[in-house]
Amino acid sequence: MRSKSRTLSHLHSLFYTPDCGTGILDGVPMAFANVVNKGRIGIVGASGTGIQEVSAIIDRLGEGVSHAIGTGGRDLKDEVGAITMMNGIKALENHAQTEVIAIVSKPPAKEVRDEVVELLHSLSKPVVAIFLGEKPEKHEGNVYHAYTLAETAHIAVDLVRGNEVRNDGYVGDYKFEGASLKDNQNAIKGLYSGGTLASEAAVMLSDALGLGSEITNEEGYVFRKDGHMIVDLGDDKYTQGKPHPMIDPETRANFIKEAAKDEQTAVILLDFVLGYGSHNDMASALLPAIQEGMEHAKSEGRDLYFVASVCGTKSDPQDYQGHINRLREAGIIVKDNNDEAIRTALDIIGLAMNDVTKEHVEAEKTNIDLTISEQISELVNDRPRIINVGLKSFTDAIVANNVPVVQYDWRPIAGGNARMRKILSLLK
Template sequence: MLHTIIKKNSYQDSVNLMLLTNAVSVIEGVNKIQIMMGTPANKDIFKGAGLYTEELEAAAANDMCIVLDTDSEDKIDEVLKAVDDYLKNQAISKTGSEFETVRTWDRALKEMPDANLAVISVPGQSAADEAHKALDNGLNVFMFSDNVSFEDELALKQKAHDKGLLVMGPDCGTGIISSIPIAFTNVVKEGKIGIVGASGTGIQEVTTIIDRLGEGVVHALGTGGRDLSDKVGAITMMDGIRALENHSKTEVITIISKPPAKEVRDRVVQLLHSLSKPVVTIFLGEKPTQHEGNVYQAYTLEETARIAVDLARGNEIKEDYSKFDQDVTDVKLNPEQTTIKGLYSGGTLAYEAATLISDALELKKGEAASEGFVLRANGHEVADLGDDVYTQGKPHPMIDPDTRVKFMEKAAADETTAVILFDVVLGYGSHEDMAGALLPSIQKIKANLEEQGRNIYFVATVCGTEQDPQSYKEQREKLAQAGVILRDSNNEAVRTALSVLGLHVHDVTKQHVDYTEEKSQEDLSISPQIEQLINQKPVVINVGLKKFTDSVVKYGGRVVQYDWRPIAGGNERMRKILSLLK
């Protein structure tokens, strides 16, 4: 029986509500529960979940809607109390806080007149507006929000470039600015390597490997995934490269991206060759065959990190970083078990896995991908579970284990599955104990398989550092105790998975050649604002998700929390009138 409770005018961020839904859905006797703001889009989600009721019709965008499916009416009070407790406890944690909480730009700027970075995590349709306001007030922008249009991205980046500011994102999940982790980011030691990356988990994988190899990073600037498209033209990437060229503590520059459009690529590479510092590039999916001039090219994220570390230490660069001796031997599988199921929370890690598996299988380009999968060929599957296809109305798999558990169960039920390959990404923003959250399901699956006389190899990599809020060591130990084979990098994990099936990546050695073309005369100067951004701890206005303040406060940045809400409570007519009355 469905029960509907509408809490008028009590706005909560959707992430909070999803976490809240999770927290109360474990209450015994609750068959199903969904808590969302009453926007038209969310009402459709209620419909989709079979939880739509007539009462929802009247709910407005600022009303919190709770639909509870339970057989006993007594549960309603218990659930409502749990909801109230959850929401109240958030409020309590606010008191005595180390930062001001504001509701308008005016007051944010009054509280923090020297702010130079806006971290924006509001819903996409509003994110561009807020980013424009930040730029107009002279702030650099870190744009976590996604669903920002191409046109908006281009307009923002052009405006930023003209004003001497940087727009990191949109859809920028991770970044390190002056050693402060921003958004979903690992805590990485300070050091000589600087990164500009168009890929979130790509940056996380490279920075954490660098950290574990004993070197460090001061800046890892995310650009957002579309920066290197021909429409945007790598505006942020190029300004970011110039910034690192001018940052005295950075001695090695690392570039991470999917392959860019040809023209954009030429421009970026031309810029890289004009720098005074050595550069490591990885264009994911491309298999480079040589190093050229000051530009070293890597095939895997691990190789990227290793070359960067060797450059930082002044070591000679090896011809081949792919030496691998961790094959699984004595493989016990049934004859029909021939496939790998890669179930990733990190998009770039999934992409890297797909690349290496395609390489080993000698698949042609474009043969591999299909709707919802980064790779689907010969029964092998690699899914990016953080893709929009899987996250509609659900939390990201880095903060919630449910989606992945479902996919693991499905993979285990498939008789062809030989290996389940997955990642655990640590750092700020991620689940506080993802290994622990996955463990019961993995153990249950393994026990079921044993009963059936089957065996599936679980292979995983943990992307993190010892300094992360979750302990890297403990996370690995938990997985290892459950019989999961652990590897130090995604590259090694994928190769291990392949070795179970007797498959191997076709590696090449790379020689160093001189850069023969004439070096172009690039303008490598940077604006005073960007110089300030890279030489001081950022002063942050955090627009949106409050938990992004945690890492800023902890690592010595100053921050004002802007509790953003939709303009005029999402009332479109009022929003228009307000824009006319400026």
């Protein structure tokens, strides 16, 4: 399969693997995406909410995004070989308005990851890369390695502004004073709608527990040990025949109620992902379950802490600051990003990250062909033309940006139920 991947790459094709749910082309948000200012930072991501978190933080720091090319989380698997990421990187290298490139990936196949990094060392532009699950100890030449999504965004902004890049990672405001917990109350339950945000939480929790930063997703649980639990509720296990949890609160509300009943639970960690395609007011939708969980714990004499981050910008349709205000008024600890929220949850139970101070070393330049096809050049240099297959709501942002779009309504047969699909096929 590796040779097939290289053949496709040679043809300069852009191939989007399943679960590709986020993109921004020339300021036009596609599918799940935030309203982000246009700017000088280009992103290629094998990660939907990873792109959203990085691009939203970049926007809130006062910079903007030229393009955010989503590839789908499977792009860096061995079977695919980073077809889209490699061509996306080359496209941004050849894009005049892009000055800094950011690479975001869920845990990749090692051989594929190494091929991507080899390509990065051929670029003329500075790059910041995060491969979730890796804990980098150095920056190499013009390739800067990040450990968290927030650090990725901060490095990208420093690079585009010509600032010195910090070598001790990004550390925000996460200290929490006065936590009151029972002796056996020491577990964090992360209930995430964003798969990459869940992976980041799993990596950092595993690392803080001294178990290393490599993680594996087992049936929707990105991490589960000794009462701790990080769940990706957008996993196929939980969305079979159901809307994604960024759209529908029901599955997560049920998880919140169950987690609150567990006497070992100290912190419930949540993400609220705003932007096009997401629920109009997920804060209000989940607050009844959160308040029920708080009251249940209180009735048993326990303090239960909810820690959250809101992934969004002030231009998003859901009212970014209003979301934060509603959550804080309900007694939820709201942090600036997922990194800070995770560190705050760890601090509440008496754990901390062991951050690495990175050294900056010279790196040998590679000599890889960076030319791109006319089609890919057109993709990043002209206004997009889009066919949307699926939810009509995803066309709202496209229409609002005066971009031509063709809508094709499609829903999975039998609501995605594999057994029912088989029965229906036999009835034909």
